[in-house]
Amino acid sequence: MKPIRAVPLSCGHYLPERVVENAEFEATLDTSDEWIRARTGIERRHFAADGELTSDLAIHAARAALSNAGIDGSEIDALVLATATPDQTFPSTATRVQAAIGMTSGFAFDIHAVCAGFLYALANANALIVSGQARRVMVIGAETFSRIMDWTDRSTCVLFGDGAGALILEAQEGTGGPEDRGILSTDLHSDGQYNSLLYVDGGVSSTQTAGVLKMEGQEVFKHAVSKLAACGEAALEAAGLTSADVDVVVPHQANLRIISRMAAKMGIPMEKVVVTVQDHGNTSAASIPLALSTAHAAGRIKRGDVMLMEAIGGGLAWGAATIRW
Incomplete structure (x- = not known):
């Protein structure tokens, strides 16, 4: 029996409409566009609109990935969503995405490892596919970090933004070597x-x-x-x-x-x-x-x-x- 690999099918992403340039912070903080660029490389970021939730960002990214793969949500067996800014304490934000994309079977859950969350989710998705528990897994990273900023702290609030990205993985046979996809x-x-x-x-x-x-x-x-x-x-x-x-x-x-x-x-x-x-x-x-x-x-x-x-x-x-x- 040939080994199974978790092979990428497609990806997609979403960014909120509001773009916040560094210069916007100059009105309320002792900072400047030049200071932020020199220390971080950041020039701008996106902030979610009032009422726009982490799940909303994730749903947009998920739909983009599905469209790029030419499949629909009913063909996804598992959904793993990495986030540190969930919509609710419970249930998982992943289940909201599951419902919105028409994923009517399988299972969905959140993973919380902050900035490393997508890699933790990816490792879990890989394990699900290799073990045979799922054939197609969607992995999403989605955040609304603008909701947990201290807007008086110039050392942190200028660093973060909101957005979401999704990757669809599919079980395919490989050889077990580094030449595998x-x-x-x-x-x-x-x-x-x-x-x-x-x-x-x-x-x-x-x-x-x-x-x-x-x-x-x-x-x-x-x-x-x-x-x-x-x-x-x-x-x-x-x-x-x-x-x-x-x-x-x-x-x-x-x-x-x-x-x-x-x-x-x-x-x-x-x-x-x-x-x-x-x-x-x-x-x-x-x-x-x-x-x-x-x-x-x-x-x-x-x-x-x-x-x-x-x-x-x-x-x-x-x-x-x-x-x-």
Whole structure:
């Protein structure tokens, strides 16, 4: 019996209509467009409209991915949605998306690993397909981080944006080697001793409020470069590949300096790295699928390309995945 791979069928994304340029923050904060660009690479981001929910963003992205695949929601067996900004405490935001796309059977659930959430969701989707529990799985990252910002904190509120991206995976036979299409490896980590470096100061059992984001930026930066490079190399090794085999890197879009230093540490030229942080800001779990879909639509990702994805976020939680598109 030939091994099963989780092979990408299509992707799609959605960005809210409202675009917020850096200059907008100058009216209320001691900051400037030049300051934000120099430290982060961010030029603008999108914010959800009043009444526009995380599920709304996810539904748009899901429908785009379905349209690009030429299938409908009833052909999806499982839906895994990564988010740190759900519509409700329960039930899962994924079930709202399930209903909206006409997915009438199977199952849907949320995963919460903040900025690493999409990779955690991807690893779960891969396991569902390889184990035979699902044939087609939709993986979504969707966030409305504008709802948990402290608008007086210039070090954090200028960094984040809202958006969603979706990827559809399908079970296909492979050989078990690195020449296969599909997910070749995943590498996940977390370390709870770093909880206080990046967190939200609210919660159901603690404050009964949503809270706002708090971050020790310099400390997160230091962890990010080394941990992303290490897990990226581990994922490639597990797939039987090296950095030289990588055609495209789709990293978490948090900070241009983190992205460029990670690439340099791994010996990967920046022309192979997808960078969308300038237009989207940090969209947490939506970051990778949003960048993936944007790059794919622009023709940067071709069938057979070896792709490395990697992300780090609150927890700290981090990970990487190797995929042959």
